[in-house]
Amino acid sequence: MGAGVRLIVRGAKTLSERTMEHKTCTSLRIVENRPLGGGAQYLLSLENPGWGAGGKTWRPGQFVMLRPVSWGLELTWARPFSIAQVDEGGLRLVIRPAGRGTDRIAGLAPGDEVFLWGPLGTSFVTEPETPTLLLAGGVGLAPFWGYAARHPAPANLRLVLGHTIDLAAFPLDPFAPLAGAGRLHTFHQRTMADLDAFIALLERHIADHGRAANGLVLACGPGPFLRTVRRLCDAAGARCQVSLENRMACGIGACLGCVARDAAGRNVQSCTRGPVFWTRDLAEEF
Amino acid sequence: MDLSVSFGGLTLKNPVLTASGTFGYGLEFTPYGDLARLGGFVVKGISLLPREGNPMPRIAETPCGMLNAIGLQNVGAEVFLRDKLPRLPWRETAVVVNLYACSAEEFGDLAGLFAGEEGVAALEVNVSCPNVREGGAAFGADPAQIAAVTAAVKRRAGDKPVIVKLSPNVTDIVAAGRAAMDGGADILSAINTLTGMAVDVRTRRPRLANVVGGLSGPAVKPVGLRCVWQLASALPLPVIGIGGIASAEDALEYVLVGAHAVQAGTANFSRPDFAFRLVDDIAALAAELGLDSLDACRGGLRT
Ligand SMILES: Cc1cc2nc3c(=O)[nH]c(=O)nc-3n(C[C@H](O)[C@H](O)[C@H](O)COP(=O)(O)OP(=O)(O)OC[C@H]3O[C@@H](n4cnc5c(N)ncnc54)[C@H](O)[C@@H]3O)c2cc1C
Ligand SMILES: Cc1cc2nc3c(=O)[nH]c(=O)nc-3n(C[C@H](O)[C@H](O)[C@H](O)COP(=O)(O)O)c2cc1C
Ligand code: FES
Numbered sequence: 314m315g316a317g318v319r320l321i322v323r324g325a326k327t328l329s330e331r332t333m334e335h336k337t338c339t340s341l342r343i344v345e346n347r348p349l350g351g352g353a354q355y356l357l358s359l360e361n362p363g364w365g366a367g368g369k370t371w372r373p374g375q376f377v378m379l380r381p382v383s384w385g386l387e388l389t390w391a392r393p394f395s396i397a398q399v400d401e402g403g404l405r406l407v408i409r410p411a412g413r414g415t416d417r418i419a420g421l422a423p424g425d426e427v428f429l430w431g432p433l434g435t436s437f438v439t440e441p442e443t444p445t446l447l448l449a450g451g452v453g454l455a456p457f458w459g460y461a462a463r464h465p466a467p468a469n470l471r472l473v474l475g476h477t478i479d480l481a482a483f484p485l486d487p488f489a490p491l492a493g494a495g496r497l498h499t500f501h502q503r504t505m506a507d508l509d510a511f512i513a514l515l516e517r518h519i520a521d522h523g524r525a526a527n528g529l530v531l532a533c534g535p536g537p538f539l540r541t542v543r544r545l546c547d548a549a550g551a552r553c554q555v556s557l558e559n560r561m562a563c564g565i566g567a568c569l570g571c572v573a574r575d576a577a578g579r580n581v582q583s584c585t586r587g588p589v590f591w592t593r594d595l596a597e598e599f
Numbered sequence: 600m601d602l603s604v605s606f607g608g609l610t611l612k613n614p615v616l617t618a619s620g621t622f623g624y625g626l627e628f629t630p631y632g633d634l635a636r637l638g639g640f641v642v643k644g645i646s647l648l649p650r651e652g653n654p655m656p657r658i659a660e661t662p663c664g665m666l667n668a669i670g671l672q673n674v675g676a677e678v679f680l681r682d683k684l685p686r687l688p689w690r691e692t693a694v695v696v697n698l699y700a701c702s703a704e705e706f707g708d709l710a711g712l713f714a715g716e717e718g719v720a721a722l723e724v725n726v727s728c729p730n731v732r733e734g735g736a737a738f739g740a741d742p743a744q745i746a747a748v749t750a751a752v753k754r755r756a757g758d759k760p761v762i763v764k765l766s767p768n769v770t771d772i773v774a775a776g777r778a779a780m781d782g783g784a785d786i787l788s789a790i791n792t793l794t795g796m797a798v799d800v801r802t803r804r805p806r807l808a809n810v811v812g813g814l815s816g817p818a819v820k821p822v823g824l825r826c827v828w829q830l831a832s833a834l835p836l837p838v839i840g841i842g843g844i845a846s847a848e849d850a851l852e853y854v855l856v857g858a859h860a861v862q863a864g865t866a867n868f869s870r871p872d873f874a875f876r877l878v879d880d881i882a883a884l885a886a887e888l889g890l891d892s893l894d895a896c897r898g899g900l901r902t
Contacts, residue, residue: 336630336631338630338631338870338871338872380869380870386663386816386817386845387662387663388660389660389661389663389664389665389816389817389865389868389869390660390665390868390869391868391869391870428870430631430870430871559655560656560658562658562660562665562868563627563867563868563871565623565627565628565630565631565871566623566627567621567622567623567627567628567867567868567871568620568621568623568658568667568669568868569620569643569652569657569669569672570656570657570658570667570669571658572652572655572657572672578651579651580651580652580672585627
C-alpha cells in the first residue's frame with residue numbers, strides 16, 4: 314500500500330479507511346473529451362483531483378464515481394469508472410458509451426463540471442518478479458494503463474486485449490513499450506463464431522502463467538469474460554484477480570446494491586471489498 | 600440561526616437526519632463529512648439475526664429516482680452493537696436504529712436489545728415488512744397490526760423515543776398513523792418507498808431479481824409531501840418527513856407541510872457529502888427567507 318494521508322476517524326478504522334489513503338469528493342471540470350475510433354470510446358481528461366502529493370495516492374484497479382452536474386435530478390446515480398491514469402494531462406478515464414448515462418458523458422465538453430468521488434475500492438496486486446498476464450475485455454483495458462505505467466519490471470508483463478469495436482477506439486499509446494516488446498496481443502471478435510478462437514487464445518496465454526510458472530493473471534472486462542477467465546485459471550492453476558463491473562449506486566459501501574457472493578456464501582459490497590477480488594475469495598457464481 | 604429542533608422526546612442540533620438504508624452504518628460517509636454535524640442518522644434496518652438479503656440485481660435507476668430490493672441485508676443486532684455502534688459519534692449526534700422483524704414478538708425482542716444502549720437516541724420501526732405469522736401481508740398495510748407492533752416495541756423500548764415509519768402503499772395513511780399513535784408511538788416518519796417495478800424490453804426480464812422493489816428519490820417527493828401534510832394535519836404526533844429530498848428547498852417544503860425534521864435518502868447516493876451540505880444549505884435558505892427558527896415556518900402552508 315502506498316503512503317498518503319490516512320483518515321483517522323473516531324476509534325477503530327473501517328476497512329475502507331485502512332485501505333484508502335486520500336479520498337475526495339469534489340467538483341471538477343472537463344479538460345478534454347477526445348473521441349477515439351470515431352466515438353466508439355472517449356478519452357475523458359479531468360482536472361487533477363489532487364489525491365495527495367504527486368497524485369500517487371491511488372492504485373490501479375481503483376475507480377471513481379462520476380456524475381455530471383448537468384444531470385440535475387433526472388439521472389440519480391453517478392457512474393463508476395476505472396482510473397486509467399493520473400498524469401500531467403489530469404485524471405484520465407476511458408468511457409465506452411453503453412447507455413443513457415455514458416452516452417451523455419460522451420457529450421461532455423471542456424469546461425463542463427462533474428461531481429466526482431474517489432479513489433474507491435481495492436486494486437490489482439503488483440508482484441514485480443512474477444510473470445503477469447493482463448487480460449482486458451474491451452474498455453476493461455482502462456486500469457491497465459496505470460498498472461503498466463507503474464510496474465517496476467514491465468518486462469514481466471504481457472497484455473491481451475479482446476475487443477468487438479475497432480482497435481482505433483482504444484488508447485494504445487501507453488502500451489507502446491509492451492507492443493514494441495511483442496507482449497501486446499489483440500483479438501478482434503467480429504462475430505459470435507470468433508468466441509471460441511478468443512477463448513483458445515486466452516487459454517494459451519493463461520497456460521504460460523499457470524502453476525508451473527507461478528504466474529499471475531489480472532482481468533478486467535464484462536462478467537461473462539471474467540467467468541471464462543476464472544474457469545481457465547482454475548484449470549491451469551493460475552492465481553487470478555478479477556475486477557467486477559457490478560451496477561453501483563453509491564460506490565462507497567452504503568446501498569448494498571452492488572454485492573458479489575464471496576467464497577463463504579456471503580454478499581459483500583463489490584465497491585469496497587472489490588472491485589478487484591482474488592477469484593479464490595469469490596463463490597463459483599460471483 | 601438556531602436550527603435545533605426538539606420533538607417527541609428527541610432533541611436534534613438541526614433537522615437533518617439521513618434515511619435508513621441510504622447511509623450504511625454512518626461510517627461509510629466519514630471521508631466526506633463530519634457525522635457530528637448532522638442532526639442525526641438512521642442506520643440500515645437491523646434484524647435479530649444477520650440477513651444476506653435478496654439476489655442480484657437489487658437496484659435499478661429510474662427517471663428521477665431508483666428502485667431497490669436489497670432485502671434487508673444487514674449484520675444483525677449483535678454485530679451492530681459490538682462492532683459498529685461503539686465507533687459512531689453518538690455523543691455528538693443522534694444515532695437512530697431502524698428495526699426490522701417479521702413478527703410483533705421479534706420486534707419487541709429487538710427493541711429490548713437497544714433499550715439500555717446509551718448510544719442509541721431513538722428506535723425507528725420499519726413496518727414495511729411481511730408478517731410471517733399472518734400469511735406474509737405487510738404489517739404496514741393493516742392498522743391493527745401497526746398498533747400491535749408499535750405496542751410491542753414501546754413496551755420494551757425503555758425510555759427511547761419510538762418512531763414508527765409508515766408505508767405510503769396504503770389507501771389511508773392517516774389511519775396507519777393513528778394506529779401507530781394508539782400503539783404508543785412518540786413520532787411518525789413518512790414515507791418509506793413506494794412499491795414499483797421496471798422492465799427491460801429487450802431481455803423481457805424485470806430489472807430487479809425480486810421483480811418488484813421500492814421506489815425512492817425525487818420522483819416520490821410529491822407523495823411524501825402529501826402523506827406528511829395529511830398526517831400532520833390530522834394527528835397530534837410530530838412527523839419526520841422523508842421522500843425525494845434533494846435540496847434545502849425540498850427540506851423546507853416538508854417543514855411547511857408540518858414536519859419537525861427530515862431524512863435525506865437516495866440523494867446521499869448522488870453525492871456522498873449531500874447530507875452535510877444540506878445542513879448548511881438549510882441555514883442559508885432559512886436566513887434568506889428571514890426565518891428565526893424552523894418553528895416559525897412549521898405547518899405554515901398557506902391554503
Ligand atoms: C468498478 C467499475 C469500473 C468501471 N470502469 C469503466 C471504465 O473504465 N470505462 C467504462 O466505459 N465503463 C466502466 N464501467 C462500466 C460503467 O460504469 C457502465 O457502463 C455505466 O455505469 C453504464 O451506465 P449507463 O447509464 O450508460 O447505462 P445504463 O443505461 O444504466 O445501462 C446500460 C447497460 O449497462 C449496464 N449497466 C448499468 N450500470 C452498470 C454498471 N455500473 N456497471 C456495469 N454495467 C452497468 C446495464 O445493465 C445495461 O445493460 C465500470 C464499472 C464498474 C463497476
Ligand atoms: C437502497 C435503499 C435501502 C433502503 N433500506 C431501508 C431500510 O433498511 N429500512 C427502512 O426503513 N427504509 C429503507 N429505505 C427507505 C428509505 O429510508 C426512505 O424511506 C426512502 O428511500 C424514501 O426517501 P428518499 O426518496 O429520500 O430516498 C431504503 C431505501 C433505499 C433507496
Ligand atoms: S455501490 Fe452502494 S454498496 Fe456498492
